[in-house]
Amino acid sequence: xxxxxxxxxxxxxxxxxxxxxxxxxxxxxxxxxxxxxxxxxxxxxxxxxxxxxxxxxxxxxxxxxxxxxxxxxxxxxxxxxxxxxxxxxxxxxxxxxxxxxxxxxxxxxxxxxxxxxxxxxxxxxxxxxxxxxxxxxxxxxxxxxxxxxxxxxxxxxxxxxxxxxxxxxxxxxxxxxxxxxxxxxxxxxxxxxxxxxxxxxxxxxxxxxxxxxxxxxxxxxxxxxxxxxxxxxxxxxxxxxxxxxxxxxxxxxxxxxxxxxxxxxxxxxxxxxxxxxxxxxxxxxxxxxxxxxxxxxxxxxxxxxxxxxxxxxxxxxxxxxxxxxxxxxx
Amino acid sequence: xxxxxxxxxxxxxxxxxxxxxxxxxxxxxxxxxxxxxxxxxxxxxxxxxxxxxxxxxxxxxxxxxxxxxxxxxxxxxxxxxxxxxxxxxxxxxxxxxxxxxxxxxxxxxxxxxxxxxxxxxxxxxxxxxxxxxxxxxxxxxxxxxxxxxxxxxxxxxxxxxxxxxxxxxxxxx
Numbered sequence: 001x002x003x004x005x006x007x008x009x010x011x012x013x014x015x016x017x018x019x020x021x022x023x024x025x026x027x028x029x030x031x032x033x034x035x036x037x038x039x040x041x042x043x044x045x046x047x048x049x050x051x052x053x054x055x056x057x058x059x060x061x062x063x064x065x066x067x068x069x070x071x072x073x074x075x076x077x078x079x080x081x082x083x084x085x086x087x088x089x090x091x092x093x094x095x096x097x098x099x100x101x102x103x104x105x106x107x108x109x110x111x112x113x114x115x116x117x118x119x120x121x122x123x124x125x126x127x128x129x130x131x132x133x134x135x136x137x138x139x140x141x142x143x144x145x146x147x148x149x150x151x152x153x154x155x156x157x158x159x160x161x162x163x164x165x166x167x168x169x170x171x172x173x174x175x176x177x178x179x180x181x182x183x184x185x186x187x188x189x190x191x192x193x194x195x196x197x198x199x200x201x202x203x204x205x206x207x208x209x210x211x212x213x214x215x216x217x218x219x220x221x222x223x224x225x226x227x228x229x230x231x232x233x234x235x236x237x238x239x240x241x242x243x244x245x246x247x248x249x250x251x252x253x254x255x256x257x258x259x260x261x262x263x264x265x266x267x268x269x270x271x272x273x274x275x276x277x278x279x280x281x282x283x284x285x286x287x288x289x290x291x292x293x294x295x296x297x298x299x300x301x302x303x304x305x306x307x308x309x310x311x312x313x314x315x316x317x318x319x320x321x322x323x324x325x326x327x328x329x330x
Numbered sequence: 331x332x333x334x335x336x337x338x339x340x341x342x343x344x345x346x347x348x349x350x351x352x353x354x355x356x357x358x359x360x361x362x363x364x365x366x367x368x369x370x371x372x373x374x375x376x377x378x379x380x381x382x383x384x385x386x387x388x389x390x391x392x393x394x395x396x397x398x399x400x401x402x403x404x405x406x407x408x409x410x411x412x413x414x415x416x417x418x419x420x421x422x423x424x425x426x427x428x429x430x431x432x433x434x435x436x437x438x439x440x441x442x443x444x445x446x447x448x449x450x451x452x453x454x455x456x457x458x459x460x461x462x463x464x465x466x467x468x469x470x471x472x473x474x475x476x477x478x479x480x481x482x483x484x485x486x487x488x489x490x491x492x493x494x495x496x497x498x499x500x501x502x503x
Contacts, residue, residue: 018390018421025391025417029398032410037460042409049403053361057404060361132363134406135370137465138457141406143363170406177406185461 043170050172061132124297126150128158130290131175140183140203140288141169144176146295152176155256157296163262163284164188164250165293176295180287181263182230190233190263191251195241198251199233201264201281230287231264233279238271248281258296331384331491334438335431341491344385348490352377353397361404368468371476374401375449378416379442380480380487382423383430394420411456415449422448439480446473 016024035041050057126146134141146152148171156168158178166186170177179186182203190201236242246266252259264281271277331341356373364370374397381389398413405412422445430441450473454465 018424021391022417022421025395026414029395029410029414029417033408033414033456033459036409046403046409049399053400053404056358057361060358061363064363133365135363135366136405136407137366137368137469138462139407143406184463 047172126152126295128293128295130293140180142178144178147172147174147176149173152295156298157257158293159261159296160285160290160293162286165285165287165290181283182287188263189251189254190248192242193247193249197240197242199236202232202234204230204232231281231283233281236277236279238275238277242266242269244268334434342493344491349381352487357400360401368471369475371472371479375419375446376476376483378420379423379445380483382420383427386424386427390424391417391420408456408460411453415452418452419445419449435481435484439477442480443473443477446476
């Protein structure tokens with residue numbers, strides 16, 4: 001029964017009919033959607049609208065923040081002491097490594113100097129706090145309280161103390177949106193520490209706890225069941241040298257992430273699945289748990305090498321005004 | 331304007347500022363970052379359907395489009411995702427407005443439920459187009475919550491219109 005049958009027929013013609021307007025609006029929406037999803041043309045519009053709605057967003061997030069603070073406040077002394085002890089222990093463990101690291105870095109710099117290689121690049125990082133998770137059923141995204149003004153840019157890596165959390169996918173002047181590595185659309189280039197094997201880790205979305213509930217025609221849309229892990233290492237041959245408990249770190253081949261950041265631990269390897277092994281991984285960082293995170297700046301390229309000296313700088317061509325003799329005037 | 335077309339009670343006309351205030355309040359409620367919870371209804375969709383049924387002459391697809399874009403920005407979903415759903419929602423609500431007004435509020439909720447479900451399915455369709463997976467089935471629960479809230483929402487949003495025309499100082503309500 002078509003909806004429009006219940007519409008009152010206007011006695012007098014007043015503008016375009018509802019169906020035509022619906023078609024026009026749907027067409028506009030589809031154009032905007034394709035422009036955003038495929039080409040990201042709407043980013044500047046989104047940024048300005050976001051700036052306009054920022055007061056509303058801030059006020060709306062206040063009660064949740066208050067609730068979180070209250071929970072933290074009343075979390076109890078015991079928890080805090082425990083956390084304090086853990087942090088102390090970690091710090092004392094870290095100091096020893098750090099001292100060795102300083103020494104190694106100095107040694108490395110010396111050796112590199114001896115070899116005449118270019119200096120390893122330093123990066124600038126920004127500390128940020130997670131404001132909230134994006135309320136979405138399928139996306140795994142968080143919003144940070146720092147944005148473009150603090151130097152955060154599109155594509156930067158976001159880490160916590162344990163490992164990689166995700167990547168900045170949208171930047172606003174005072175906020176940034178991070179897609180977590182468990183999001184289904186997020187991929188990251190990794191390397192197995194033990195064997196040096198390279199691969200690509202994909203997010204597994206919600207891990208498909210309820211795959212049995214989903215009709216078979218949707219199973220191409222959703223991902224195949226990969227077990228309890230929320231990450232999947234894909235395109236690794238079934239006979240590759242990989243086993244559970246292996247640690248995966250970023251390989252740096254994507255040019256986005258620094259090499260050597262811990263990403264995940266292999267949970268299970270299924271070699272019966274076909275040509276490629278089906279490998280479930282567990283993220284090492286506190287994905288979806290961490291509150292304080294670090295946004296790692298992009299690797300800054302060193303300044304271009306100076307031009308070889310050619311003695312005198314090339315003579316500046318004198319302008320006609322300068323060579324003109326005073327007597328020629330008039 | 332009546333409570334339903336069968337009731338004898340005449341209501342005062344809706345005030346435009348109240349209508350827009352209710353949209354603003356719904357937008358604020360939608361912006362509260364509770365994280366994902368299927369029991370939270372889509373407030374903007376609910377209020378939009380309400381005014382599209384009550385005031386089909388003034389509230390329609392244009393407002394739905396604008397609200398959808400604002401929700402897309404606030405929830406950082408794809409631009410046009412909610413706009414598309416709300417435009418279709420407003421079209422359906424406007425089209426069914428004359429019919430729905432003949433029913434008592436509980437039966438109105440039964441008309442609203444499929445509209446909200448269609449809007450949610452459109453959002454899911456857009457998400458799958460954008461490369462996401464199909465959500466868990468409890469995602470559609472929020473439409474049922476929204477339909478269950480239809481009766482209290484009707485009374486809440488019609489409160490200013492229940493005021494008597496001749497204000498009696500001895501009986502302020």
